[in-house]
Amino acid sequence: MAFDSLSEKLQNVFKNLRSKGRLTEEDVKAALKEVKMALLEADVNFKVVKNFVKTVQERAVGQDVMNSLTPGQMVIKLVNEELVNLMGSETTEIALKPSNEITVIMMCGLQGAGKTTTTAKIAGKLKQKGRRPLLAACDIYRPAAIEQLKVNGEKQGVEVFSMGTSHKPVDIAKAAIEHAAAHNENVVILDTAGRLHVDEDMMGELQEIKENIDIDQTILVVDSMTGQDAVNVAKTFHEKIEIDGVILTKLDGDTRGGAALSIRAVTGCPILYVGMGEKLSDLEQFYPDRMASRILGMGDVLTLIEKAEAEIDQDKAREMEKKFRKAEFDFNDFLEQIGQMKKMGGIKSILGMMPGMGLPADLDIDDDVFKGTEAIIYSMTPEERGNPALINPSRKKRIAKGAGVDIAEVNKLIKQFEQSRKMMKQMSGMMSGKGKKKGRFGGGMPKLPFGF
Template sequence: MAFEGLAERLQSTIKKITGKGKVSEQDIKEMSREIRLALLEADVNFKVVKDLINRIKERAVGQEVMESLTPGQQVIKIVRDELTELMGGENSKIAVADRPPTIIMMVGLQGAGKTTTTGKLANLLRKNYNRKPMLVACDVYRPAAIKQLETLGSQLDMPVFSLGTEANPVDIAKQAIEKAKEDHHDYVIIDTAGRLHVDTELMTELGEIKKIANPDEIFLVVDAMTGQDAVNVAESFNDQLDISGVVLTKLDGDTRGGAALSIKAVTDKPIKFAGMGEKLDQLEPFHPERMASRILGMGDVLSLIEKAQTNVDEKQAKALEEKMRSMSFTFDDFLEQMDQVKQMGPLDELLGMLPGAGKMKGLKNAQIDEKQLAQVEAIAKSMTKKERQEPGIINASRKKRIAKGSGTTVSQVNRLLKQFDEMKKMMKQMTNMQKGKKGKGGGFKLPFM
């Protein structure tokens, strides 16, 4: 996860102060010093760090802490509040034009993931907001960029407006908007050209496109892994184009976090979205308060719930629960549940959203073996329909066939069958216990549901 090193340092620092019945000014001073070092190591802008630490110290030695019954907890709340404010305070909503289409310009340097992010944003607008976007290929200097956008459009089954590499980008934008109006598209997302570095020629062209398109949003796409360089790029683009927001890509990677914690303070423009993986559905609205909570080890339950609501079919979940209650849960149901959980994202990422998961024995630094999960899935899929419905019929010869078909061993097949049987027994016990609690109801829920 992004911020991993910073998160560990900050959590270790505030842990020292959490359980204290009384907090002295010296405690606050030592904590502030360690937080400052952690932020500087994470490549956060020096001036941003200085201002943040001053605000934390000022509030932490005030009456709200010194007179509190739980001063340690109050200090943590202050740190979380200030980190949240530093990243923008609250989620910044995407614009909606009074008269459609809403026009979004995507700008940024080469290599930041601008074209892919254009596709991801279109997918998110359709999936989460029920919108009808059109993509526009205005990067005429790189034929590969046009081809890439057309491929993304094909994958998403969305129209891509292109006039090839010979047309003027300003003309392309103008004609695209007219076409979008004719075809009743409510969003137009313009993928503009990038450069390896900010230069006058690029900014002049982007300025002309801005003038003709009159965009409702100008999103700067920056690579979170470039750290402080991302902040410098953001400052340059903002000075010349007056961007409306930032999209941080690769926030799921091994990034120190400096960009996310500095951009809002330096440009006064919010981070609107975060790329959390390479897949087209891995772009998320950026929530400063949730990110601050995750950095401080408090989890991000709201995002976890949203993932479940988006990817888990409620009717299917209830049906599976009933099957577990009645002991009729089969390997087909198991595969169905596994597929729904996988759609929510990598399991280690989901675990990271649970409060205190990083401190739980066995979970800290745990690497969820996705290969092992794929192995389990392969075993189940190598069974016949009847075997998945009635695992009890699986004898020695069937086990050999299943092992061969799934590229596993008979002992691995045996282990899965045993675990499946134990799980059903456990569910039966839980159901019986639930029946014994009159009037409680509610039952158990499947993992992540």
């Protein structure tokens, strides 16, 4: 995630604070000096950093903190609170009119920020909430953008309104609203043209749309990987056409994340969503408190739960739990679990949301770690996957050859599988009420795949 490097540095600072029984004012100042450097290296706006550190320092050297039993923890709590304040305190939703009226949303941004894809992602989110969106292709300069919108709209099950490239964007927008009214659609999302940089033509076009159409929400899409440039772009757009909110894309990439910590403070505009991948489902509501927790290495359990609820089939999950309790799972179940983890964003994403994991910024974990495992399992026959006891030495040799791996890798996987099944059987016995250790595991079975 974008904040991995910043998170690691801040956690190191706080580790030193926690190790001290009592804090002096100098201890706090020294720690905050390191916090300041970490934020600047993450490309957070200089003025924002200066005000942030000043506010935390003024609160941290107060009597309540310095005289508390755990001053180090109190300072961390203050940093967390101020991070939340910096990013907006409260979650902001896209403002929609009552469902019997049409809400018009204008999407804008520079080329390359992911605006057209994000427009389709928003349509999908609104459809999930029971709205009936219509996508309007108003980028008349790039035929590829119109085609891209049509393809993504079809994937989302959302109609796309297009008049090609020979009409003015404002006329396309007007016609799209008329079409929505005639077809009982209650949200019109305008995908406007981007440019390589902010210029008068683009701003003039957006202003013309706003002058002739009652736009309810103007949303800017910015690329978080451009750091301070993203903040400057947001500031310029807000000054020229007045935006209502920002969507940050590519926050899953190798970026320092400064834009997310600066945009609200510099523009006063809330961050509505963050793009966490290229798939049309990879768009997360922006929660300042959850993001602050992630940055400080405290995890984000609520988002993890929401992802699980959205992506995991509950009937299959219950069936899997029964198998775990009876230690009857097989390699087909293993494949099912790998698929579920991929749907939830992969291992690194899941671990990053779990409290106390403190993953190093350079830790390279991705779904590729499962490719060899999947290759081995897919090289088994359906009978072998369903009944691993059938796998004898000659079968192992055939499986290894089919997967293109050494037979030692096959042995390792089967050994992990057997150990996991044995462990699940033991745990199931502990939780059955026969022994005194009932409840030791909190009343739930682990859901991570075997051996991981």
